[in-house]
Amino acid sequence: MNQADQVLTPITQAINEGAITRRELRQLMSRSDKPALLRLALWLPLVFFTGYLIHLSIDTRWFIPAMFVHGIVLVHHFSLQHECVHYTAFKTRWLNDLVGNVCGLIIMLPNRFFRYEHCDHHTYTQRHGHDPEMIVLPASVKGYLWYLSSVPYWRAKISELYRHSIGHINNAEKKFIPKEERRTIVLEARLMALFYVCIGVYSVIQGWSAPLWYWLVPVVLGEPVMRAIRMTEHVGRPTVGDMKVNTRSNRVSMPWQFLCWNMNYHAEHHYASSVPFHALPLLSNKLGSHVYTENRGYVGAHIDMLAQIVGRKPRASAG
């Protein structure tokens, strides 16, 4: 390899600048099944508990709020799936695949497809036309609320699943899905669609409404919260390749940190995506000012975005 051919991962920059040594990085990258299994031991009861709240609230005015709370927990399966697509949730690789796929079924995000798409998000973070997960800073408050409603998100995800199920991978997706993997992506979409159809048909025939009230409606109600959280990661940060500025970490309270599997340390995660979720706080201590951190948390990040949207602050851009 010639030096010029090498893609500079952000952590290379941090090592070159003396923020962390290779040995420290190696320690932080070490894998274990234990932290994720321990967290799951709290996670699963939490899912059942919030589901039980729905059961308790049937025929009361708390029914919709209970579904919303349960939905907030359900949509955070995204955070666990995200950790799994990086193979950093568990040391045992197949556990990452298994858990990632289960999470994907819960939130309708095909795991293999997400893995490929997410690779390009890491390569081209915040670069217009290249980052497939980029959320553009809305032009107006109306656009901001429209994005938060999750209507554009679901429209994109449902049409994506439909397209892949009928065997169509579009040109943008062909950039990150290698030829030899396209059949797998189509098969994955078909299996996922079949799973939903089977549940739908069975529910209608049997008059079984539980999937609706304990799963689908809560996920739809909870998704705006996940959209709001996902916006805090990059929206409103400069649309440049420099990881020091293009990503936002958020200081959040312990319950939110638990729910998002430490992904509030988002800039640290982009710096070294092989570092598992449980080591991100330690990585954060090491990187210090190498990353941009919003100390006011998710709310502060949205205040920042809105200030840019209404023109009280210059819009972060490529310039």
Next chain:
Amino acid sequence: MPDAYEWLSLIAVQQLERGDITEVTAHGRTFAVYDTAAGITVSDARCPHAGANLCLGYFDGKSVECPLHQGLFNATTGAALAAPATRPLKMIESRVQNHTVMIKIARPL
């Protein structure tokens, strides 16, 4: 006919990171030297998927995981073991002689 390849010294064994990857720049290229459970192996340091530096990846004694997208490679054979890696890692023939890691590379014409 003269041999088209030559053996060049790369790094003293005692300078290697134990049980880890050592990055070595020599002869105009950058190599990743792995202290695997089965012995020392050498590869091109560049990931064949998108060019990240594998020397900063996670190494468990058998396989190396790319630091950028977590593609996985067998550090002895170079075989691509997990997505998004589809092409094998370029391994460099190596041996240890007089406590030094030697690599076999093409002689410049």
